[in-house]
Amino acid sequence: xxxxxxxxxxxxxxxxxxxxxxxxxxxxxxxxxxxxxxxxxxxxxxxxxxxxxxxxxxxxxxxxxxxxxxxxxxxxxxxxxxxxxxxxxxxxxxxxxxxxxxxxxxxxxxxxxxxxxxxxxxxxxxxxxxxxxxxxxxxxxxxxxxxxxxxxxxxxxxxxxxxxxxxxxxxxxxxxxxxxxxxxxxxxxxxxxxxxxxxxxxxxxxxxxxxxxxxxxxxxxxxxxxxxxxxxxxxxxxxxxxxxxxxxxxxxxxxxxxxxxxxxxxxxxxxxxxxxxxxxxxxxxxxxxxxxxxxxxxxxxxxxxxxxxxxxxxxxxxxxxxxxxxxxxxxxxxxxxxxxxxxxxxxxx
Numbered sequence: 305x306x307x308x309x310x311x312x313x314x315x316x317x318x319x320x321x322x323x324x325x326x327x328x329x330x331x332x333x334x335x336x337x338x339x340x341x342x343x344x345x346x347x348x349x350x351x352x353x354x355x356x357x358x359x360x361x362x363x364x365x366x367x368x369x370x371x372x373x374x375x376x377x378x379x380x381x382x383x384x385x386x387x388x389x390x391x392x393x394x395x396x397x398x399x400x401x402x403x404x405x406x407x408x409x410x411x412x413x414x415x416x417x418x419x420x421x422x423x424x425x426x427x428x429x430x431x432x433x434x435x436x437x438x439x440x441x442x443x444x445x446x447x448x449x450x451x452x453x454x455x456x457x458x459x460x461x462x463x464x465x466x467x468x469x470x471x472x473x474x475x476x477x478x479x480x481x482x483x484x485x486x487x488x489x490x491x492x493x494x495x496x497x498x499x500x501x502x503x504x505x506x507x508x509x510x511x512x513x514x515x516x517x518x519x520x521x522x523x524x525x526x527x528x529x530x531x532x533x534x535x536x537x538x539x540x541x542x543x544x545x546x547x548x549x550x551x552x553x554x555x556x557x558x559x560x561x562x563x564x565x566x567x568x569x570x571x572x573x574x575x576x577x578x579x580x581x582x583x584x585x586x587x588x589x590x591x592x593x594x595x596x597x598x599x600x601x602x603x604x605x606x607x608x609x610x611x612x613x614x615x616x617x618x619x620x621x622x623x624x625x626x627x628x629x630x631x632x633x634x635x636x637x638x639x640x641x642x643x644x645x646x647x648x649x650x651x652x653x
Contacts, residue, residue, distance in 0.1 A: 488525030
């Protein structure tokens, strides 16, 4: 009798919450389900300023440089266990992962069209991700075909944008702050995906894409991130038996990253052969935009999102030939847009 009374009281509480337009957004998909995720990231950037400095001499570039690319990622996650608002064990299979980049370079000598195609070394591999609570990190290992071990360290587990969720119950119309670093997972889902451009004819464009210019932004969220990200629960959509919480997200961010180590790892063999040294490389990023997240309230995981952001990038690269030559600094400023669309399909295990 007491149990029946408690259940009845619980039902009344849930009805009251629903009547007030309150919702609880939490991550808790059923164990054993497969979440198939698809992401498409598009970048469009055009050079607005180009300067080369050697000592006291400064030369302003007159060339036009436009870059665009499309990056596609498709994964299948089998959720093996869930707890505390996160997956505890998940097997991720990388169905598809590629990047197709283009650049148009024109100046007094004419125009050049460049292309670089990259395929992730993770494509066709599966990775086990296991939460280690005492270290607050995910252990990672390839569970079938062997891969490059160093690639695992740059993977991001969260493909559900859990950093954008509110704490506890929220009413429709309520807003909350989101950690600025969460935008890295939204704009560069999966982390650094280890693209192999060895079959591309243009290595210089490939290297530019690898370093986060008109490409994945994961590395540019690894150090200093400033600004504001705000989410608002604007309503609930209902289609047949599916209830989707709709979040409106706005952001105004700046990041500044020293990527000298990453750039050195990606130096071309020709540069090393001629003794060209990379002294330093820094990249600044400004993002301002808005987007929408749809969260499945019944299955408790991401359903879809669309983010569109104005993007301004400025980079400074300092190089020298040998140890005695003057340092050459190349400054490039670009402006454009980044658009990301993600969808999640739930399948029974």
